[in-house]
Amino acid sequence: MPRGKTAGKAPCKPARQLLFSEALRQQKYPAAAASPPPSHDTMSDNAQGASMDRILQEISAVGRKLEGMDTAMSALTAETRSMRLEIAGFQSQISGLDHRVAAVESQVVSQTDRDQELLYLRSKLTDLEDRSRRNNIRFLGFPEGIEGTDILSYLRDTLTKLADVTFDPPLEFQRAHRLGPKRQNGQDRPRQS
Structure with missing residues (x-):
């Protein structure tokens, strides 16, 4: 396209609207007409700056909260470690x-078992003592010494004569002896047989 044709043309439609809106603004607000209107770039820079400041403040607040949480987490970790040590101590005590x-059981x-065996042996001893009696x-x-050297034969013969009975089978003694120590004095009563 030739250059001359575009130069003579009227400004495009959006630019015309801007000019028209600027003219209206100057008519309605003459004080504002003295100051140049803020450009689109300046407005967006201010809005972006305020928005960035707000974001930075929020990030800073989140960082402070995270630091607080990190401190609390460190305290919880230390407390957990302490509890684990205590639990390990308790476990070793419980194991002991x-x-x-x-061992006691x-x-x-x-x-x-020993008590039961002792009771059994006591009853057995009592029974045996009763049977032996x-x-x-x-x-x-x-009289002392009348039995000679064989007290069993002496008792068997003497009892047969005293009872005037013949025992069939003959009397049987397991053992016979005098009770107590031998008497030295012949005048004392003889020991029991």
Whole structure:
């Protein structure tokens, strides 16, 4: 296109509207007409600056909050570490107590078994003592030394003569002895047989 044709043309439509709106503004607000109208770039720079300041303030506030949270998190971490150490100590104490309780329980079971065995042996001893007393016979009045060296034969013969009975089968003694220490004095009463 030739240059001359575009130079003579009227300004484009948006530029005309700007000029028209500027003229109206000057008519309505003569004081504002003295100052040049703010350009579109200046307005957006001011708005962008205010918006950036606001964003920076909010970022700074978030940073302060994060620092506070970081401090709180450090405190929580330290407290958690302390609690873990305490729990580990408690676990070792509980483990030691478990071993001690198991040892005591086994001793109690063992002691219970011993107590039962002791009761059994006591009753057995009592029974044996009673049985041995039932079969014992005491003879009084036999002079010391009359039995000689074989007290069992002497008792068997003497009892057969005293009872005037023949025992079939013959009397059987497991053992026979005098009770107590041997008397030194012949005048004392003879020991029991």
